[in-house]
Amino acid sequence: xxxxxxxxxxxxxxxxxxxxxxxxxxxxxxxxxxxxxxxxxxxxxxxxxxxxxxxxxxxxxxxxxxxxxxxxxxxxxxxxxxxxxxxxxxxxxxxxxxxxxxxxxxxxxxxxxxxxxxxxxxxxxxxxxxxxxxxxxxxxxxxxxxxxxxxxxxxxxxxxxxxxxxxxxxxxxxxxxxxxxxxxxxxxxxxxxxxxxxxxxxxxxxxx
Amino acid sequence: xxxxxxxxxxxxxxxxxxxxxxxxxxxxxxxxxxxxxxxxxxxxxxxxxxxxxxxxxxxxxxxxxxxxxxxxxxxxxxxxxxxxxxxxxxxxxxxxxxxxxxxxxxxxxxxxxxxxxxxxxxxxxxxxxxxxxxxxxxxxxxxxxxxxxxxxxxxxxxxxxxxxxxxxxxxxxxxxxxxxxxxxxxxxxxxxxxxxxxxxxxxxxxxx
DNA sequence: TATTTTAAAAATGTATACAAAAATACCCTT
DNA sequence: AAGGGTATTTTTGTATACATTTTTAAAATA
Numbered sequence: 001x002x003x004x005x006x007x008x009x010x011x012x013x014x015x016x017x018x019x020x021x022x023x024x025x026x027x028x029x030x031x032x033x034x035x036x037x038x039x040x041x042x043x044x045x046x047x048x049x050x051x052x053x054x055x056x057x058x059x060x061x062x063x064x065x066x067x068x069x070x071x072x073x074x075x076x077x078x079x080x081x082x083x084x085x086x087x088x089x090x091x092x093x094x095x096x097x098x099x100x101x102x103x104x105x106x107x108x109x110x111x112x113x114x115x116x117x118x119x120x121x122x123x124x125x126x127x128x129x130x131x132x133x134x135x136x137x138x139x140x141x142x143x144x145x146x147x148x149x150x151x152x153x154x155x156x157x158x159x160x161x162x163x164x165x166x167x168x169x170x171x172x173x174x175x176x177x178x179x180x181x182x183x184x185x186x187x188x189x190x191x192x193x194x195x196x197x198x199x200x201x202x203x204x205x206x207x208x
Numbered sequence: 209x210x211x212x213x214x215x216x217x218x219x220x221x222x223x224x225x226x227x228x229x230x231x232x233x234x235x236x237x238x239x240x241x242x243x244x245x246x247x248x249x250x251x252x253x254x255x256x257x258x259x260x261x262x263x264x265x266x267x268x269x270x271x272x273x274x275x276x277x278x279x280x281x282x283x284x285x286x287x288x289x290x291x292x293x294x295x296x297x298x299x300x301x302x303x304x305x306x307x308x309x310x311x312x313x314x315x316x317x318x319x320x321x322x323x324x325x326x327x328x329x330x331x332x333x334x335x336x337x338x339x340x341x342x343x344x345x346x347x348x349x350x351x352x353x354x355x356x357x358x359x360x361x362x363x364x365x366x367x368x369x370x371x372x373x374x375x376x377x378x379x380x381x382x383x384x385x386x387x388x389x390x391x392x393x394x395x396x397x398x399x400x401x402x403x404x405x406x407x408x409x410x411x412x413x414x415x416x
Numbered sequence: 417t418a419t420t421t422t423a424a425a426a427a428t429g430t431a432t433a434c435a436a437a438a439a440t441a442c443c444c445t446t
Numbered sequence: 447a448a449g450g451g452t453a454t455t456t457t458t459g460t461a462t463a464c465a466t467t468t469t470t471a472a473a474a475t476a
Contacts, residue, residue: 021427023426023427023428024427024428025426025427033460033461034460034461034462035428035460035461035462036244036459036460036461036462037459037460037461039248039428039429040247040248040251040459040460043248043251043252043255044251044252044254044255046252047251047252047255047256048255055468055469056467056468056469057427057428057429057467057468057469058427058428058468067341067342067343068342068343071341071342071343071344071347072343074290074344075287075344075347078286078287078290079283079286079287082282082286133275133279134275134276134279135275135276135279135280136279136282136283139279139283139347139351143347229457231456231457231458232457232458233456233457241430241431242430242431242432243430243431243432243458244429244430244431244432245429245430245431247458247459248429248430263438263439264437264438264439265437265438265439265457265458265459266438266457266458
């Protein structure tokens with residue numbers, strides 16, 4: 001696990017101060033390396049949106065923002081609907097098999113939130129791959145990566161997880177039945193629902 | 209002008225070798241600095257998509273790819289249509305004034321291609337700002353930044369520039385007339401047309 | 417007391433030097 | 447001559463040291 005991943009994990013787990021600048025020396029002693037690899041990591045994370053500039057120098061962890069989350073899920077629904085539409089006719093049994101594999105892993109107990117987020121993306125990606133649109137897929141991957149920043153806490157009702165997995169199941173059934181309209185519709189609603197749930201949670205915790 | 213910008217400019221102007229790895233020492237002597245700031249720049253550029261990994265270590269300039277361009281313009285049309293729709297009711301006279309300002313600068317002769325690309329984005333951005341959707345706007349800005357990588361050469365018929373500026377004019381008129389449907393429709397076609405022109409050019413130059 | 421100036425401190429940016437890893441070229445074997 | 451393995455060279459990754467910039471706090475002035 002490289003420094004970038006470690007910092008991401010610590011951001012998600014709220015183990016780094018939000019709002020105030022991250023100091024390179026602090027991080028270098030924290031992770032037991034010199035400032036250079038820390039600088040490398042901070043630069044990459046800044047370019048990826050995990051960190052934002054703080055004044056004229058330094059970076060900080062951006063605040064969680066329901067408006068940002070809303071936009072991310074809006075774009076996800078919009079673009080994933082598009083790529084799924086493009087992929088649909090070309091989804092082969094092997095793709096479905098792969099997707100089912102990820103679904104089974106998601107069903108297991110004791111999977112961490114971060115891991116859960118990755119598996120969820122792997123599931124969706126397995127379906128989109130057939131579209132053969134690398135650049136579109138890459139942008140969508142970026143959006144899903146951004147969403148991970150919001151996965152650090154348990155939000156929404158506890159049974160949402162099962163609801164989400166159920167929707168995944170139904171989605172695969174629609175694909176197998178060649179029911180494109182239902183599948184695309186469900187996919188978009190599935191994403192929108194997750195977004196609404198997250199946004200509502202963020203709004204309510206912001207009000208406090 | 210920092211190192212990042214210099215490298216971007218050199219990439220656009222085809223003054224750096226494509227396809228083979230960029231060597232840090234080569235670049236550091238080229239730009240007259242040590243390897244550290246070069247490393248910083250390469251990391252940022254890699255995260256932004258200006259460079260891609262080369263094997264297990266090192267980076268290289270990705271080949272221009274009509275399929276990538278096609279996806280970029282598809283997403284632009286899709287997402288800019290969306291944000292424009294959101295912005296429309298809130299576009300104020302000051303926004304239009306700003307847009308007209310950029311349009312006038314675009315009309316001047318002797319403006320470099322890179323500068324032209326930036327002005328074009330400034331024009332569009334002036335209209336989208338009213339949507340008050342920072343995250344959506346940021347993603348769209350990223351797409352426009354990616355498009356800049358393809359602006360290093362004169363493509364399409366020479367009179368496309370005037371055609372594009374004309375479309376900009378009409379777009380502003382539609383907005384002033386509160387004709388939302390025409391405006392949104394024109395905007396999407398305007399972007400799509402630019403995309404098709406670029407993609408066709410790339411395809412034809414690839415065939416050679 | 418509030419504001420500005422100025423000096424001290426702390427943090428970032430950069431260069432040089434060294435360690436680890438990767439790529440290359442060479443030689444040996446088959 | 448082709449393939450594979452090893453030594454050499456090159457390149458990247460990291461640490462340390464220094465320069466520059468930014469921030470902080472204190473002091474002086476209005």
